[in-house]
Amino acid sequence: MNENWRYHIYGIVQGVGYRNSILRFVTSNLPTTVGYVRNMTDGSVEIVASGPPEELSALENFGHQGSRLSHVEKVVVEKNISLERTYCDFTIK
Numbered sequence: 001m002n003e004n005w006r007y008h009i010y011g012i013v014q015g016v017g018y019r020n021s022i023l024r025f026v027t028s029n030l031p032t033t034v035g036y037v038r039n040m041t042d043g044s045v046e047i048v049a050s051g052p053p054e055e056l057s058a059l060e061n062f063g064h065q066g067s068r069l070s071h072v073e074k075v076v077v078e079k080n081i082s083l084e085r086t087y088c089d090f091t092i093k
Helices: 018-029 053-063
Strands: 003-012 034-039 045-051 071-079 090-092
Touching (some): 003 053, 018 034, 018 053, 018 090, 045 053
Antiparallel strands (some): 003 045, 003 071, 034 045
């Protein structure tokens, strides 16, 4: 059964390829996870994802790494959130 999680990633995560690294990880490794990744105005990155819990946990683990140039200080995860809409793929917003 799929779950919906929101991740807030803090640190040096904008302008360093972080969103692209998340997109590549999801599309290459998490075949049934859908949602998006986007920059937030406070300098953080938000990921909203829907998928099996094991895939969402793998995304959480990868979120601590990110891109080669990023420096993740903190990942905050909200589980079992309500989605604004249904997603059919994983994209960068």
